[in-house]
Structures are given as structure tokens and as C-alpha cells.
Amino acid sequence: MDEMLTLIVHILTVGAVGSQLTGFHRLGLIQGCDESSYDFSVVFDGEKLGYYDYKENRTVPTLPEFADPVIVPDFSEEAKRGQNTCKQLLDIVNQGSENLPEEIKAPxxxxxxxxxxxxxxxxxxxxxxxxxxxxxxxxxxxxxxxxxxxxxxxxxxxxxxxxxxxxxxxxxxxxxxxxxxxxxxxxxxxxxxxxxxxxxDTEVEELSLFATVLCVVGVCLGIFGAIAAVVLIVKANQTLNS
The missing domain is CATH 2.60.40.10 (Immunoglobulins)
Known part of the structure; x- marks a missing residue:
């Protein structure tokens, strides 16, 4: 067989009952492996929260850095125990599906x-x-x-x-x-x-520059207007005094 299958095993799925507003949530541990690598992850409502790094021997959160922080419990012991099990199951699946085409899906x-x-x-x-x-x-x-x-x-x-x-x-x-x-x-x-x-988008800079120029023009007009008003008041006082 040219390409071996990737085996993904849902080893635990738990339904948790919440209030009438929150409803049910699904918590699961997913174990996967192929011929050269292993994956052991915790999933909540379809979102992967963390995985076990077999090279670093530690549990790693997997949400992107801009998401809300989530505390992921350490499941290193479960990941290590499941490593051999997944490999054994993969061997069984490969033996029984040598002539089956592998399903692929584009990203x-x-x-x-x-x-x-x-x-x-x-x-x-x-x-x-x-x-x-x-x-x-x-x-x-x-x-x-x-x-x-x-x-x-x-x-x-x-x-x-x-x-x-x-x-x-x-x-x-x-x-x-x-x-x-x-x-x-x-x-x-x-x-x-x-x-x-x-x-x-260059319009961001153009709009910012336009707003700055408009502000400067407005300030200048305000200053000129104030000066003109003072001049008119002085002239009016001089006319009354004369």
C-alpha cells in the first residue's frame, strides 16, 4: 500500500447538562496517529482546546493567541498510555483496508x-x-x-x-x-x-491626512476670525470716541 491511513479514535465523549439557557456541552478526548506521528487532544463543543506534545512531553493549549485564555488540564498520562493502543488499531485498520481509496478534502x-x-x-x-x-x-x-x-x-x-x-x-x-x-x-x-x-488601504492615510488638514484650516480660520473681531471692536470704539 503506497499511503497508510490516518486513524482517529474518539476515546471519550461526555455530555454535560447545563441550564436551560446553555443546554448540553460535549467534552471529548480524541486520539489520532499515522505511521510516523501521534495526536492526543481535548475537544469542547467541537473546538480543540489542547493537545499533548510527544516531543516536548507536555500538554499544550491550541487556541490562537488572540482568543480568550483557557486552562487545559494535564493529560500526559492518558496520552502516553494511548500511544501504543492507537498504533495497534492503525495496523488492524491498514490490513483491512488496503484496497480502499483514501478520502481527501481540499482546504x-x-x-x-x-x-x-x-x-x-x-x-x-x-x-x-x-x-x-x-x-x-x-x-x-x-x-x-x-x-x-x-x-x-x-x-x-x-x-x-x-x-x-x-x-x-x-x-x-x-x-x-x-x-x-x-x-x-x-x-x-x-x-x-x-x-x-x-x-x-491607502484611503486610511488619505482620510487621516484630510482630517488633519481640515483641522489645521479650521484652527487658522478661527484665529483669523478672532483677530478680525478684535480689529472691528477697536475701530468701533475709536469711531464712538471721535
Whole structure:
């Protein structure tokens, strides 16, 4: 078999009853593995909250840095115990599905900024590849048609409730008028790649400059008007006195 399957096992799903307003929530542990890697994650209502890093031997929160902070409990013991189990199950699945085609799904790509864009103020662009399978995806960034690697980061894969994956890539940048940024995602389910483009809006600077000029003109007119009023008052007093 040329390509081995990726095995994802839902090992625990718990329904928690809340109030009439909150309803039910789903908490789950998801274990996954392929021929060379392992994944052990905690999921709440379809969102991946954390995973176990087998190389660093620690539990890692996986929400992006701009999300609300969440405390993820340590589940290192469960991850270590499940590692061999997943590998054994993967061997069984591979033996029984040697002639089955592997299901693949192309990613959906979106590009947006972390905070409100202000010229010459440090910010981050976020490129999201979602609903794809299997891993991996490759993400490339460009600025003004030149490849960019400095300030680029790629987060861990997020397990979606339907079994597909999502991942975030971020680029730190300082917006300047006329700059053009792009994010390109490659995946074997795509014919080529998907690219999203974002251009720094020069109207932001033009509007800011227009507002500054208008303010200066208004102040000047106010000063000139005050001077003219004083001159008229002085002349009127001189006329009355004469």
C-alpha cells in the first residue's frame, strides 16, 4: 500500500447538562496517529482546546493567541498510555483496508487581520486553512510579490467535529500604504494552490491626512476670525470716541 491511513479514535465523549439557557456541552478526548506521528487532544463543543506534545512531553493549549485564555488540564498520562493502543488499531485498520481509496478534502482558505489596521502600527495577518484532510498543508507568505519567512508562524492542527482539520498561520507586519500581502496554501487535494490577497488601504492615510488638514484650516480660520473681531471692536470704539 503506497499511503497508510490516518486513524482517529474518539476515546471519550461526555455530555454535560447545563441550564436551560446553555443546554448540553460535549467534552471529548480524541486520539489520532499515522505511521510516523501521534495526536492526543481535548475537544469542547467541537473546538480543540489542547493537545499533548510527544516531543516536548507536555500538554499544550491550541487556541490562537488572540482568543480568550483557557486552562487545559494535564493529560500526559492518558496520552502516553494511548500511544501504543492507537498504533495497534492503525495496523488492524491498514490490513483491512488496503484496497480502499483514501478520502481527501481540499482546504478552505481565508485571510484577515488580528486587530484594526492602523498605518505604521505593528499588527498580524492571520491565514486560516480549514476543513481539509489529510494533513499536511503548506503555507507561503509574500509581501509585494516577494517571499516572506521572517515573522511567520504555523500553529498546530485543530480537529473539527466532522474529522477534518484546520490550522492557523500568522505573519507579523507593520502596514505601509500600498503594501500587498498574500497567503498561499498547498494541499494534495488542490489542483495547484489557493491564494488570498490583502492590500493596505491607502484611503486610511488619505482620510487621516484630510482630517488633519481640515483641522489645521479650521484652527487658522478661527484665529483669523478672532483677530478680525478684535480689529472691528477697536475701530468701533475709536469711531464712538471721535
Amino acid at each position: 478552505l482558505v481565508s485571510l484577515y487581520w488580528k486587530t484594526e489596521v492602523k498605518l505604521r502600527v505593528s499588527n498580524s495577518l492571520v491565514c486560516r486553512a480549514s476543513s481539509f484532510f489529510p494533513p499536511p498543508v503548506t503555507v507561503f507568505w509574500t509581501k509585494n510579490n516577494l517571499n516572506v519567512t521572517e515573522g511567520v508562524s504555523l500553529g498546530p492542527y485543530y480537529q473539527n467535529s466532522d474529522g477534518t482539520l484546520s490550522v492557523f498561520s500568522t505573519l507579523g507586519f507593520t502596514p505601509e500604504p500600498g503594501d500587498i500581502y498574500s497567503c498561499t496554501v498547498k494541499h494534495r487535494a488542490l489542483e495547484g494552490s489557493q491564494t488570498r490577497i490583502w492590500e493596505v
